[in-house]
Amino acid sequence: MKPLPLHQLYKACVLKDLPFKSTRQLEPLAEIVGQNRAQEAVRFALAMPHGGYNVYAVGRNGLGKRTMMLRYLEHHVDTEQQSHDWCYVANFEDPRSPTLLKLPAGQGAQLRQDMDKLMTRLVKVIPQTFDSDSFVERAEQLKNEYGKKQEDALEKVASQARKKKVSLTVTTPGGYRLVAMNGEEPHTAETFEALSDTEKNRFEQAIDKLEKQLRQALRKIADWEQEYADKQQALNQETLEGIIGHQFDELVARYAGLPDVVAYLNAVRADLAENLDIFLDDGEEQAAIAYASLDKKMPRRYLINLLVHQKTNEVPVIVEDNPTYHNLFGYVENVTYKGTVFTDFSLIRPGSLHKANGGYLLMDAIKVLEQPFVWDGLKRALRARALQINSLEREMTLSGTISIEPEAVPLEVKIVLFGDRETWLLLQEYDPEFAELFRVTADFENEMYRTDDSQLLYAKFIASLVNEKKLLHCTHKAVARVIEHSARMAEHQDRLSLHAADIANLLRESDYWARQAQAKMISDVHVERALESARYRSSRIRDQFYDSIRDGTTLVSTTGRCVGQVNALSVLSTGGYEFGLSNRVTATCYYGDGGVMDIERDVKLGGNIHSKGVMILTSWLSSRFAVDDPMHLSASLTFEQNYGEVDGDSASLAELVALVSSLSGVPVRQELAITGSVNQFGEVQPIGGVNEKVEGFFVTCQLKGGLTGDQGVIVPATNVQNLMLDSDVVEAVRKGRFAVYAVTHVEEAITLLLGRPAGKADDKGRYPKQSVFGIIQQRLEKMRENERQEQARLEHKDPSIH
Template sequence: MYLLEVFLCSKITQAIAGKVIATHHLAAHHLNSEHLTCHRLASKDQKAVDLDHLNHYQDVVTYLYFSYVLLDPKPMLRALDFKKLRRQVNISAKSWNIIKEKHPLKTLIGQDRALQAFEFGIGNKSRGFNIYVSGYPGSGKRAAINHFLEEKAKGEISPGDWCYVNNFKEAYYPKKLGLQKGGALVFKNEIAKLIEEAQIALLKAFDSKEYANKRQEIFDEFQQKEISLFQDIYQKASSNNFAISRTPIEIRVIPIDDAGNPISDKTFRKLSKKKQEKIIQTRDMLMMEFNALLRQNRELDKERKEAVIQLENDVALYAIESLLEELKGKYKKNHEVIEHLEDVKNDIIENLGEFLKVSNHKNRITSAPTHRFLEYEINIITDNSDTRGAPIVMELNPTYNNLFGKVEHESDMGTLLTNFTLIRGGALHRANGGYLIIPLRELLLNYFAWDGLKRALQNNEVVIEDASERFGFLSTKSLKPDPIPLNVKIILLGSPRLYYLLYNWDEDFKELFKVKAEFDVSMDYSVANAMDFASVIFKIQNENNLLPLDHKAISHLVEQSCRIAKDQNKISIRFGELSDILHEAHHYAQLESRNQITSDEIAKTIEAKYYRSNLIQEKIIDLIDRNTLMIELEGSKIGQINGISVLDLGDFMFGHPNKITVNVASGKDGLIDIERESKLGGRLHTKGVLILSGYLGEKYGQNKIISLFASLVFEQSYSEIEGDSASSAELYAILSSLSQLPIKQWIAVSGSVNQKGEIQPVGAINEKIEGFFEVCRHRGFNGKQGVMIPKGNMDHLMLKHEVVQAVEEGKFHVWAISTIDEGIELLTGIPAGKRLKNGSFSKNSVHYLVDKRIEALNKILSKSSNEKK
């Protein structure tokens, strides 16, 4: 009986296929597939004929007959028109000339949000409102900031100067001096002139006859006092037959005879003992009195020296007071300068000898750094004499020393020595009163720089000290200069990722950088924006002395900017990348001896960059051509589909097909992701696979338990797989395996799916389409090949011209779908089916066949469980 039914169904299939083949090749394909299956079963022993399969076959035959012959089904999903695969831009020659001649040149376009935030940050002088400029490389943020600051800083007041001077009381702590703009250099010259004039005046004063006479008067006066002091003791000694002898090393009281000659020891011994004792007693008395007089004489010497010093001080003060009074009058409002001038005056007076030793003062100033006159030097830290408006400083190498300055040392006989003239300022000193721009990544890479910057902003002062000393490491003895008050606006340049990392993990960051200016990488496509874009390109051309572009070249460049933005409705404003294209096109135009850049040079530039980077892609395509990587582009397969993976090499990203297979059997293990089990699946890929279980449960598990075993794998994939963009392809393979409906292998699939069966947009859609296109081109087009993408990705299509041309010629196709039902219909040629009121699905649809297969698997599992019991 079974054989007879198979035979009859086979004949019916042939009859239906004969009718349908003239109107619908796809229906005929499925009918013939079922006919071959039943014919194969009929050729075997009748016991091998499976009743479930026979019933399934009969249902398919009946459904196909009604669907394709009697009901005139809806047409298959149409591929996208080639015009939707790429935005076509056509700027006329006239419009291009108008842009070049009349359109206002803009430094930055498409960054209104960032510029508004930046303007607020610059205008807000409150504490903590420093600016973090967030953006990706090539967004033009650095050029925009420079231009904006230059305009803003012109209208601001220039800050004053800062310098360090010697601390005459404690040289270890140099003092700071704040002066008005340009005042540091003036003050340095004034002090140098003061020292020179002071020496001349002092030399003249101390060489004068008046000074010599007054000095001699002092010496004469004290000499007379000394004579008067010792006159009595000398007379008393003479009257007692003694003589007093004074030498630099000793004082002697010597007895003499009546002739005035000293008594020798021999004569002294011949005297009676009584006379000897009297002589000794008289000598001791005279010696005691003379010593007392010597003490008085020392007081006289001290008074004489003090009188001489006072005379010298009076002469010196008189000589330099007029010089100092002029400077004091000029700087009377600057108490620090007045105090320093007093210290200079006092030090000059205290060290007059240094000024009077050498007559050539110029030699002293230019002598070795260890010379004592160095103490009067002015060490300029910031000189804003040539600054117009507020200073703008960009520190591209923000090391600790480059930011905060340092104290240098010099080697002298193997010993490191330093002094206040070796203090060097940093970027914070130069930017004080203005703006300091720092790239954040470089700042974080330099030890101590980030912590030091935060401390400076928190304390509003710049401290120059050795980093090792700050953190308690051993270091050579150094100086401790006075901190300089800090008033600066810090502008950090960094990526969004670094911003969020610091915001979440550094509690000081959010308090110190309260303004975020985020630069975009694209802007909306509009006629006005396209004109602004073209004007910026014209500006880049002029600034870099490039050959002029014709209207077709600028049109091509606008199209390329849309491709860079990965969106038909966006224009990329990453002008760094676009500038590179212009420079390379300029090079090719020069090689061809052209006088302008045409669309051909732009196209050649893009292709050349692609060729320089796609070696790996060509290697993979070669492996596919040689069937080392087994990718099928012909025929239909059950439980097998071509997904598309993307390989990102940094400078180049490309797509290539991956064979995805599914096997289904009876069991309770559910959906097994071999990639996850082998630890080759990333978290996002695992999420995508788990969503498939949710879809299957919601679709087919409303009135029954789903008991099955399904293994899912990316064939010949030996590295980690990440992302969920292949989840729809995986679901199609599962549905194919369950329904036993073959999937067209000439269609590659990309798109993620949610639990409701909706197809979601994915990234790198252009690279994926072009990757499969390259494989098909190498294998040879058959007129049916193409890629199925999410409908949400249609605006992201900016495919290469060659792909668009192949679609226009019918060699290649792109389909856009929004649901799994649309996709499975395209892949199998069978309607997806609708859920009926009774919970089942429309007869012989994909969902109907899947549902029946799940029921069959459940029965097998139930039967197996009963047999075990």
């Protein structure tokens, strides 16, 4: 068999297919590269006006789902969609239930500014006005009028009392008493008891009549007091109107199109007259509370708590990296004043859902599920389409602290959750509400097809990363090298990896090396330097394995021949870095019942898939050599110097060749290594990590005395499309110092490794005598003949034996 030609070992990016000199000439990509399916799902979800059409973005971490989603939203959100400002204000009728105001975007800040100006003016003007001579004079006049009426009414009763020798005395403020007089002094109990019965009766009758007159007088006084209070209130209202009436009229006219705001302004207008003491008192308590809560020093009763402020014609797109309960749903702050915990509507703070209201909220699904009560709260808010601010303490305990209950905010938001497929499947399985609330799944691809058009598209994607990360621009050779590396990451010559995080990291590191070299642009040399640096940083464990090969601790042969010994290949992963290693697989044969003992399985170091592979190759052997008669040769298989678990079936082809070599006694060429799995029909099936495996044996050959020109690796023919080998391997193949072979069937691999034809059966099922299978067939037939002769000898000696 001929080795694979160079063009099948590495698919280079043809520079003429890239019609630009550098990424500076490319327009950055605004779309989601290679994610047409996910893009269509997102477009559909965002266009649906109904509830429940939230998005779960499925894909591996590092695919750039968030970045791509943000880029898509930046260019495709409906800018005609009206966003709003949300404010909480005092509810003068029920202070525990603050009122919610909804305003067009930008007007919330304007309303707060208008009220701040108004209150700042009132804090100065009201004390001045109500301490002015004109107001004090009018207030004193009202007070004197009321006092005069009160005095006249009481004096009339007192005058009647004096005529009947009774005194009207004041006991408490507003309390009066009628006392019989003994001259100039009130009667004591003793002097009153000394009076005659006629005198006593006269006093008692007089006092009864006077009490009726007093009660009538006090009722009039109470009416006059209410009249005085009403007149004082009217005076206050009139004075206030003189100060602020025109300003309130202007505000009402300005917000005439917002009935809720107008109603609030009118409520403030009416409340001011009833709460002038807020402005006239010293205000130390208000100042202390304002200081403790970091608010302005002004009457808190009339503050505008601008919960959410949006810019005009901008749809909010919020990314919440820490979706705790408070961060998501908002909370109510508390301040402590003189040992008392205090809160009010001005201490309500927004969450991410408030800020994203009318737009989009992006979160990581795992982080949402990790936080207590967040997932249930999110589902509740989406179902009710309303956002209620509840303290987490009330959610977690049976007894709630006294707090306020703000009016719920109407919620109109699209949620985008980012997560892996396992989390998505678990939610689908165990949460029946999930499918109802997240009806759209944006399934992100790991790879895209590699064509001339897609390579240009990928180049624009690289240009967008360069612009976004503010890196040096790339030459077309650097872009070609990144594209080739992307195909290597995808493990396919005709695929490109969409793992944006890895590409972004490569570009950042290439930018670093370009700047170190004081280059003006990133070239292919800098990209190669970045790749080498990344490999070196991650290859300490690999180098330890290679050291064991170099010093002979790990037994590997790359020259000569040996019966039942094959160089198999495996891939090890150390935290994101993968490399290939050579593993010696050996097989031995002995007289038995034809079974194959898998030592790895018997000592519980073999995984299920590996055990399955051994069973399949056992089945293949039986189908070849034990169709009519049993095999009297058994075999054992093992990975030499393996002290960890083995899984996967990529070594089953190597194990099969080792068994065939042991059964036939034909030695195996040690300068070749092999990888691949087999099925029951002897077809060679593809495996993973083919590039790392080839490169691993290539390095092994270099470490074990250097390349001889006879060495190489046998891979499944179906894996040829996955080859994107390192430049050192390709160069060695070009010089004829190394080779890569592709096989489709077991017989081809046996022929290559054992150096003679495997053999093809004729019509009678006979294999050529000098072929590998012919040698095995002859050996088994000889053993069967010996078995028959032994059986006949025993029967002749003892006829009872059958």
